[in-house]
Amino acid sequence: MKKILRHRMFWPVIALLALIVLNTIARPSFISITVQNGQLYGALIDILRNSAPLMLVSLGMMIVIATRGIDLSVGAIMAVSGAVALTIIADSPSPDDLGTVLVAILVGVLVSLLLGIWNGFLVAVVGVQPIIATLVLMLAGRGVALLITGGFITTINSAPYKFMAQGYVIGLPFAFFVSIAAIVIVALIERRTALGVLTEAVGINPEASRLAGVRARGIIWGAYAASGVLAGFAGILYTSNIMAADANAAGLYIELYAILAVVLGGTSLAGGKFTVAGTVVGVFTIETLRSTILFLGVPSAVAPLFLAIVVVIVVLVQSQRLRGAVAKLAQALRPKKPEVAR
Amino acid sequence: MTMVDQAPVVEVVGATVRFPAELALDRVDFRMFAGEVHSLMGENGAGKSTLIKALTGALPLDAGVIRLHGEQVRFSTPHDALAAGISTVYQEIDLLPNLTVAENIWLGREPRHLGVIDWRRMRTAARGVLVDLGLDIDPASLLGTHSLAVQQLVAIARAISTEVKVLVLDEPTSSLDLDEVAELFRVIRELKQRGVAILFVSHFLDQVYEICDRVTVLRGGRLVGEYLTRELLRIDLVQKMLGRSSGELVTRQRSDPPTAELTAPYLSARGIEAPGIDGVDVDLVEGEVLGVAGLLGSGRSELARAITGVDGITSGVIRIAGTPRHPRQPRQAISLGVVYSSENRRTDGIISELSIRENITLALQAQRGILHRIPASRERELAASWIDALDIRPSDPERAAGTLSGGNQQKLLLARLLALAPRALVLDEPTRGIDVGAKVEIQNLVTELADNGLSVMFISAELEEVLRVSNRVLVMRGGELVGSHAADSLTVDSLLAMVARPDDEG
Amino acid sequence: MTSVPVTTEKAPTGVVRRFLSRRASWVPVFAAVVLLVVIFAAAQAYFGNILTPRVISALLLDNAYLFILAVGMTFVILTGGIDLSVGAVMAFTGMFGASLMRDGMPSAAVVPIMLLLGAAFGLAIGVLVQYFDVQPFIASLAAMFAARGLAFMVSLDSIKVEDGAILWLQSTRLQAGVGSWYITPTGIIALLVVLVGALVLAFTRFGRTIYAIGGSEQSARLMGLPVVRTKLLAYVVSGVCAGLAGVVFTAYTGASYPLNGIGTELDTIAAVVIGGTLLTGGSGYVVGSMIGVFVYGTIKTVISFLGADQSWTRISIGALLLMFVVVQRVIVARSNRR
Structure with missing residues (x-):
């Protein structure tokens, strides 16, 4: 029992369960899931679907935070990747073509990777404080996104693109599967390779890690690159949900939600030990909270x-x-x- | 200058300070007299800086009292101590390079007119204090634009610009050249004349003998004794610092050293220059333990860090297995079979929040690369076998390394390095501050490793220990190598004499 | 003797050296001035009609709120902290003030309330930072969230301000002649805030302690300076400035809107950094921040002259920020080697 109480996941899970229970008491329909046309509907399913972008961003943020860093530019990167992808589709003669959509996604994510690499370069090579280094892109990124969309909100019609955020596979939202895939891939890379433990070592004690022969620079650089890629995918999902690239609104404040999710999940902002499961719980907690606030009739702006x-x-x-x-x-x-x- | 009959200005009785894993000060008594320069001597971890911090209000005492002019006082902040007339100049200059010289002297006490700082008056006043110290610099210049020596003197100017009764100088000369030291000593003598009690901490024995009237020696957090400098022979002082009663026999573990001439050294360094060391030659021969003896500041740690790629070298040649190599990162030295264990095992050694298992396999994992993760079963096996081999306790491999005692943390670090199957092992004070049992275990391990063909460099402040485990001993002083001897040809006394000899007798 | 040799001071070689040793920390400010002049010169050469009294007067008018925010931000950044809440606090105080005035409260009572609200936010951040060891970034983030939420709680829509005194701040133009230089009361307020901020930093113990904390908090504490009080007060100053900016911005737009000032905290930080303040604290000047805001405003003006998309403003500011941050990093790395 004591062991359970002391487990780092204990309080995050309790917080999430408490929220769900409170919601259920307030409105029993909260946990009810209905089946229509072989697809599941309900508040919980909405949470699973809507949490996907935040999930991706938070996973990246977690890796960056584990290295004692922070990435403020994720929202801006989302805006850029969404703008790139949608512009490609909008300019293409065949927006419904799967190939077009795949190319658009690929290019959007590649651009995000480059932005992540840029952040990592500033932090790991130039040695700029992470907050400041990523602030640069946070500031300039949305401007770039606005330029790409020409200052307008680019809207498209593309069934395959729409499918990502709004489609269903075996009764569950496709976005949820994207979340699961990201969780599994991040967990595998961090825990099946030595990346996770080396990242933690660098985050806890950079000098001792250096003396032990750990390549701290590469690990930190990689963390920002990963965060960029994940934010890129999140940007795609976001635009797929509204089928429009809104450079000002895409990923607005998501860096803050992501930091909150990571911290809620028990990872310290001072870096070091991190758990993928904790971050997942953190994301669901925030999404449930948002759903609760909405249910309470509070305007989403508040x-x-x-x-x-x-x-x-x-x-x-x-x-x-x-x-x-x-x-x-x-x-x-x-x-x-x-x-x-x- | 000694006034034994006079009451001390400040007196510390039974000072005790506990840190989570160690007793930093154990019932230490200490006193200072007006118009006297007092030196606090001891090796790393002796408790000097802890005592200074307690005296200056930077650290509370867990037990014991401080008396100022016979009255018990409590300093909960440095400000309290300052207000009571105890000023401190710390080793790392604790001034503000981003502000002007004048401000650094007067900050918090600026002359004001109707609440507005009177810069002109402040500069004039600062110039006065600086001239007192024989320092002719522009008080309006930024402190950061001056050399460290000048900054040091400005720090002293700040300290003496108050009604100072006790002036604490913690390693004030470590960044000064000869002329600057002479200048500082002139100032110290002047303050002495004014009746200030001065605590002068330095690891330069020459300076201590030149300026100090009285010496208090600490070792391992305990008081060894208080002596008048003129009555204490230099060699006795060093012996008291390093701790050992003279004439005791040393049981040698390495009685049969392989002849270095026959074996080519695994690592051979020639003319190594790096910050703090000057033209040093070292040979690490397989199957041999090379002891390094020297006082704090002799360059012993700097040498170890230079040849293992931790700090790198500015000039010189390092040959590893016969090939010239210049590791610039520990990673590169590790891949060449040369590994280093730092004297600061807590800050530069263990990763405290990771488990024992992860700590043991960390360097090996880093060497293999990210993609080649050591399989979990192999990792457990490795951890278990090293925990068993070095008798690390508690033996639970999943326990966080930060919870271990000092001795076990040291073993953990050794396990991490040995898991790399190194050819040369450089150990910087591996036995400092750990209990006797673990100490003997580590000494035995070192000799055993050498017997198995490893080349070991063993740095320690304890001469006895150096003699016990080594085949050969390097003696370092003032950043230079002053002798290399077969351990058999040395006694503790002869080694002590070499370590303690004044610098000008080279 | 075996100490590490130190480089001995070279004899002063004249005015330049003396100037540099005294005023090294002003160099970034001069760099910002040069940057401003270059932008002006280039724009003037390109358009031919940028350097007119009208345009330059408008710079002060359009960015009055930003000057005020930048002064507060300078105080916080000088201590080594950061305040992300300023934009949101400006929006909230503006909304709250506007709603009080709509309900008939006189502006003489409303303005002090707005300033106090700003101060309260600053104090809350300071308490979190100082007493609960929360990183300034996180603490001010929480304040930003809270202020933004509260702004929407006041009203989801914009509130029109009809109070004469508030509108007077904006509409009055003290003009030297038609089409010539002019200044509004909001501009005067902004300049006064800059002046007071500069004087406080240069001539009071509070101001000097702010620099000391930014230089090294540990040293400042060892010197017995009132670190806790000063840091709290720095955040309060920033909060009050945000409140005042709320007043000025409300006057500027003639209405309050809960979405006002989104991203303004970033503009403010960028202006302060471009003005030569080190983000690590301890070095910088309010006057520099003022130059930084001028740079920001000029870029904005130039881009609107070009007819280009306003997103270029953020991109240019981001690029400038990057340039200054990297240069700062090089300077810091070099001074660490000393």
Whole structure:
């Protein structure tokens, strides 16, 4: 029992379950899932589908945070990748052609990869603080996206493209499968190769890792590249959902939601240990919260207020934990022990 | 200059400070007299900086009291100590390079007129203090534009611009050249005349003997004793610092050294120059333990870091297995079979939040590359076998490395390096601050490894230990190599004499 | 003797050296001035009608709120922190103030309330940063979310402001002649804020402590400076500036809209950095930030003169930010080697 309580996933999972239970009490229809035309519908299914872009971005953010970094540019990268993909489709003579759509997706994601590599270059090679380095793209990225769309909201009609966010496969939203694929791929790469543990080592103690022969630079660079690619896919999903490239609205604030999801999932902003499962739970928690806020009849524009409250609670709990540890330490030593840098 | 009958200005009684994994200060007594320069001596981890921090309010005492003019005081912040007349100049200059010299002297006490800072008056006042110190610099210039030596003197200017009773100088000369040291000593003597009690911490014995009236020696967090400098022989001082009663016999573990002349060295370094070391030659021969003896600041750690690619070298030649190689990163040295274990095992060694297993396999995994993950079963096997071989406790491979004791963390680091199957092992103070049992185990392990053909470089502040495990001993002083001897030809006393000899007797 | 040799000071070789040793931290500000002049010169050569009193007067008018925000942001960045909430707080105070005025409260009472609201947000961020060890980035992010949500809570639509005094701030033009230089009360407020900010930073203990904290918080603490109070106050200053910017922006648009100021925090940070303030803290000037805002405003003007898409503004600012950040990084790396 104690072991369960101490598990790093315990509180995140409890928080998510509590939200679901509260929702169910407030509106029993929350957990009901109906079948229409062999497709599942319901609030939970909506959460699974709508969470896909955030899921992708959060997975990338998790890897970056594990290296002691942060990537503020994910929203801007989403806007760029969506703009690129949609512009290609819009300019193509055959927007319904699967080949066109695949090319569009590929190019959009490749551009995102380049942007991620650029971030990684600034952080790992030039040595700019991650917040600042990614701020550059956060600022300029949307401008680039606007240029690509010519300042307009590009809209398209393309069945294959639409399918990604709105289609169904064996009764479940296709976007959900994209989420699952991303989770599985990230989990496999991090845990089946040595990348995960080396990333954690670099995040926890960069100098000790260097002495042990770890290539910190490559690992950090790769983290930003991965974050770029995942944000690129998220941008595709986002535009597929609304079938329009809105450079101003695409991925707006998603960097903040993603950071929140990662932190909710038990990964420390100071870097180090991370869990894919924790981040997944974090994403679902945020998405459920959003759904709750919507259900409460709060205008979606006011939703940030609730998220602010959640952020404050989470950081206070984390800091309280810190205080708890300090208190325990002080108890072992002496009643009063101010924190001193040693 | 000694006034034993006089009451001390400041007195620390029974000072005890506990850190999570160690006792940093254990019932230490310490006192300072007005108009006297007092030196605090000891090796790494002796508790010098902890005592200074306690004295200057940067760290609370877990037990013990501080008395100022006979009255008990409590400093909860450096500001309290400052207000009580205890000023400190820290080793890393704790001034603000982004502000002007004048501000660095007066910050927090700026002359003001109606709440507005009077820059002109501040500059004039600063110039006054600087001239007192014989320093002719523009008070309006930014501190960061000056050399470290000047910054150091500005720090002292700040310290003495208050009503200072006790001035603490922590390693003030480590970045000064000869003239600058002379200048500093002139200032110290002047302050002495004014009746200031000065604590002068330095690892340069010459300087201690030149300027200090009284010495307090610490070792491993304990008080060894307080002595008058003129009554304490240099060699006795070093012996007290390194800790050992004279005349004791050393049981040697390496009685039968292979003759170095016959075997080509695995690593051979010639004319190594790097920050802190000057033209050093080293040969690491297979099957041999090469001890390195020297005081703190002698260049012993710098040498180790230079030849293992941690800091790199500025000039010189390193041959590994006969080929000239210049590792610029530890990774490159590791791939050549040369591995290094840092003296700071907590900050530069273990990855505290990762498990014992992950820590053991970390370097091996890094060497294999990201894609070639060590299979989980093999990893468990590896961890288990090293935990068993080195008797790491607790033996649970999934436990976080940060929870281990110092000795076990050291073994963990050794396991990580040995898992690489290295040819040359460079160990920087592997036994510092760990319990006696673990210490003996590590010493035995080192000799055993050498018996199996490994080449080991063993750095330690304990001469006895160096003699016990080594075949040959390098003696370092002031960044230079001053001797290389077969361990058999040395006694602790003769080694002590070489380590402690004044620099000008080369 | 075996200490590492130190480079001995060379004898001062004259005015330049003395100037550099005293004013090295002003160099980035001069760089920004040069940049501004170059942009102006290039634009003037291209269009021929940029350097007119009208256009330049309009720069101050159009960006008055940004000047005010940049002053507050400079205080925070100088301590080594960051405040992402300024745009949202500006929007919220603007909305709240507008709604109070719509309900008939006089502006003399509303404006102080708006400033206090801004101060409260700043204080909240400061408390989170100082007492709960929350990273400034995260704490101000939470404040940004909260302020944005609250702005929408006041009203989802824009609220028109009909208060005479507020509108007067914008509509009054103190003009030197038709088609000539003019300045509005909002412009005067902005310049006053810059002036007060510059004086406070240069001539008060609070100001100097801000620089000290940015140079090294640890050292500042060891020197016995009031670190906690000063950092809290820096965030409060930024909050008050955001509140004041809310007043000015409301006057500028004649209405409050909850979506006002989205992305403004980024513009503000960019302007401050381009103006020569180090993001790591400890070096920079309010006057530099003012130049930074001028650069920002001029680029915006030039792009609208070109008839090009306004997205080029963000791209240019991003590129400039990148340039300055990389240069700063090089400078810091070089000074670390000393």
